[in-house]
Amino acid sequence: MTEQTVAEALRVVFYSHDSQGLGHFRRNRALAHALAQRLPRLTGRPVTGLLVNGVAGIPTASVPHGFDVVTLPSVGKSGRSYGPRRLDIGLNAVTSLRGEIVRATLATFAPDLVVVDRHALGVQGELAGALADLRATRPEARVVLGLREVLDEPAAVAAEWDRTPADVVRALFDEIWVYGDPAVHDLRTTGELPAALHDMVRYQGYLAHGRAEDPDGLDPERPYLLTTAGGGSDGAQLCLAAAAAPVPAGYRHVIVTGPQMSEADHRAVERAAVRATQVVRSVPDAAGLIRRAAATISMAGYNTVTETMATDVPALLVPREWPRREQLIRARGLARAGAADLLRAGDLTPAAVGAWCADAVGRRVDRRHLDLAGLGSVARAAAALTAYPTSSVPAEELRHAVAV
Numbered sequence: 001m002t003e004q005t006v007a008e009a010l011r012v013v014f015y016s017h018d019s020q021g022l023g024h025f026r027r028n029r030a031l032a033h034a035l036a037q038r039l040p041r042l043t044g045r046p047v048t049g050l051l052v053n054g055v056a057g058i059p060t061a062s063v064p065h066g067f068d069v070v071t072l073p074s075v076g077k078s079g080r081s082y083g084p085r086r087l088d089i090g091l092n093a094v095t096s097l098r099g100e101i102v103r104a105t106l107a108t109f110a111p112d113l114v115v116v117d118r119h120a121l122g123v124q125g126e127l128a129g130a131l132a133d134l135r136a137t138r139p140e141a142r143v144v145l146g147l148r149e150v151l152d153e154p155a156a157v158a159a160e161w162d163r164t165p166a167d168v169v170r171a172l173f174d175e176i177w178v179y180g181d182p183a184v185h186d187l188r189t190t191g192e193l194p195a196a197l198h199d200m201v202r203y204q205g206y207l208a209h210g211r212a213e214d215p216d217g218l219d220p221e222r223p224y225l226l227t228t229a230g231g232g233s234d235g236a237q238l239c240l241a242a243a244a245a246p247v248p249a250g251y252r253h254v255i256v257t258g259p260q261m262s263e264a265d266h267r268a269v270e271r272a273a274v275r276a277t278q279v280v281r282s283v284p285d286a287a288g289l290i291r292r293a294a295a296t297i298s299m300a301g302y303n304t305v306t307e308t309m310a311t312d313v314p315a316l317l318v319p320r321e322w323p324r325r326e327q328l329i330r331a332r333g334l335a336r337a338g339a340a341d342l343l344r345a346g347d348l349t350p351a352a353v354g355a356w357c358a359d360a361v362g363r364r365v366d367r368r369h370l371d372l373a374g375l376g377s378v379a380r381a382a383a384a385l386t387a388y389p390t391s392s393v394p395a396e397e398l399r400h401a402v403a404v
Contacts, residue, residue, distance in 0.1 A: 009066070010039060010386060011109060012049035015102065015127065016117040017075070022231045022259075024117045025053045026303045027148070027179070029063060031115065031378055033212045036064035038379035043386070050109060052102060054085075062284070064212075070105055072098045075123055082123050091124065099126035106134050112386050114143045120164045120173065131172045142174045142385045147187070148302045149180020149206070150330045154191030166196035174385065176200045177378060179207050179302070181371040185333040202381060205374035208310035217285025219292070220278065224252040225357055226293040228286060230301045232258020236265040237348060238318050242297055243272040243279065244350035248358050251294060253277040256286070295360035297353060300327035305334065306374075309367050314360035315340040318348055339367050 014032055016024035028051055039047045048066040051058075054074040063069060073094050074085035084094045099122070106114070114134065121127045134141055151157045169176075178187065182203050187193045193201070227242040229235025239257050247253045255273070257266045259282040270279045283289055287307040290296055298304045300319035308315045317340050319327030334340040341360075343352060 008045060009048040010043060010045045011111040012047060013052060013106065013109060013111040013114045014049065014117065015052045015114065015122070017119050017123050018054040022055060023301050023303050025051065025055050025058065027207065028115065028117055030207050030211050030375065032067050033064045034210060034375035034379050035382055036066060038376065039383060042379060042383035050105065052105060070101070072101055095124040095126040098123070099129055102127060103130035103133060106130050110138060111141055113382055114141065115146050116144070117146050118148065120145050120169050135172060143172060145169065145173045145176045147176060147178050149178055149185050149187065150326050151187060151192040152324045152326045156324065157192050161194050166194045169197055170200070173200065175202050177381065178203050179374050181205060184337050184370065185329065204377040204381065205371035206306045206309055207374040208306040208372035210375040211287045211307060211310065213288040214285035217288050218280065218283045220252055220254050222292065223250070223294040223361070224254050225295050225361070226289055227253070227255040227297040228304055229256070229258045229261065230299055230304060232261030234320060235261060235299060236268070237345065238299060239269040240272050241348050241350050242353050243269050243277055244274060245353035245357065247274065247276045248361050251276065251361060255279045256283055257281055295357060300331040305330060309339060309370060309372055312364040312366065314363055314365050316343055316356050316360070317341065318343045318345060321345055337370065339365065339370060
């Protein structure tokens with residue numbers, strides 16, 4: 001790529017804090033692919049960008065052409081509390097280090113658009129300084145807070161918003177993109193989002209249709225059932241029940257435990273597997289595997305759900321219910337909409353999974369009533385947002401706002 005091309009390219013940064021699982025990074029990666037594919041046609045400019053995240057070992061081959069990955073020192077979560085995942089220097093030191101890396105990245109890369117996934121100021125406010133500097137030194141850059149359609153029960157997220165006041169969000173962000181369908185779940189009416197931010201919300205639709213697929217991904221002999229557990233760190237209960245579930249005659253069952261499941265739990269799932277059930281650690285392409293399946297069983301994480309909603313494949317959702325109720329809220333909303341079936345964790349048994357599979361393999365599910373075109377909507381929103389410069393906010397005003 002020539003210097004002239006780089007200078008003309010529209011520069012995008014996606015940030016995700018990534019404390020558990022791969023969901024935040026996967027969502028941003030899907031958005032990056034959508035912008036890389038669609039923005040050149042919408043704006044007449046090539047796109048280049050960075051995916052800033054805390055997950056080590058992300059293969060650069062999985063990101064779109066023109067994008068690269070910046071890996072932050074990782075943080076982990078125990079219950080609702082964060083801590084360093086590897087470094088033995090304390091959380092304050094780790095988040096300070098992460099914040100300085102992001103600050104330097106934004107200052108040097110000079111993005112036109114920054115999309116922050118889920119947590120407006122990152123872990124312990126690590127983004128505040130970097131975003132304030134960007135506003136002061138590059139006021140034409142646009143900054144978006146991207147939210148999945150469900151955050152959590154209002155009482156659970158209230159403390160988060162107390163730490164991220166609405167006036168700070170308004171000072172540092174231009175819009176809030178919600179990746180969902182308000183007819184299924186509207187966080188403006190549930191109490192999950194402060195009323196002072198409602199006017200910033202732009203619903204985009206679920207990030208479902210148009211997700212990139214890997215042609216070299218796992219392609220089992222068909223017909224097959226599929227069970228996935230996201231990253232797998234808390235998916236052992238689901239995978240153990242699915243592994244022992246009876247498989248309908250003439251079908252195979254593929255279980256993907258996830259790259260973050262412990263080796264002991266993965267081995268236990270392998271030992272529990274009945275005949276015609278195959279257990280694998282991870283796959284490069286969940287979307288294609290889901291699309292070709294006869295039926296799927298999964299937790300109710302955002303990415304797996306949206307990849308499933310893009311198909312007519314029957315889906316059984318077994319949501320995580322602790323420490324957050326986000327997945328349960330999502331699964332209930334989709335069940336009410338007739339888009340998925342719900343099985344609570346307390347009712348999860350091999351018999352229950354087997355009975356659902358026996359019924360599901362003979363049907364399809366019509367999900368055309370859902371807004372599933374979020375990837376296209378986001379591309380159009382990005383094109384519109386970057387077409388006009390934002391007004392400059394005085395540096396002293398920004399520093400005061402983020403210090404509140």
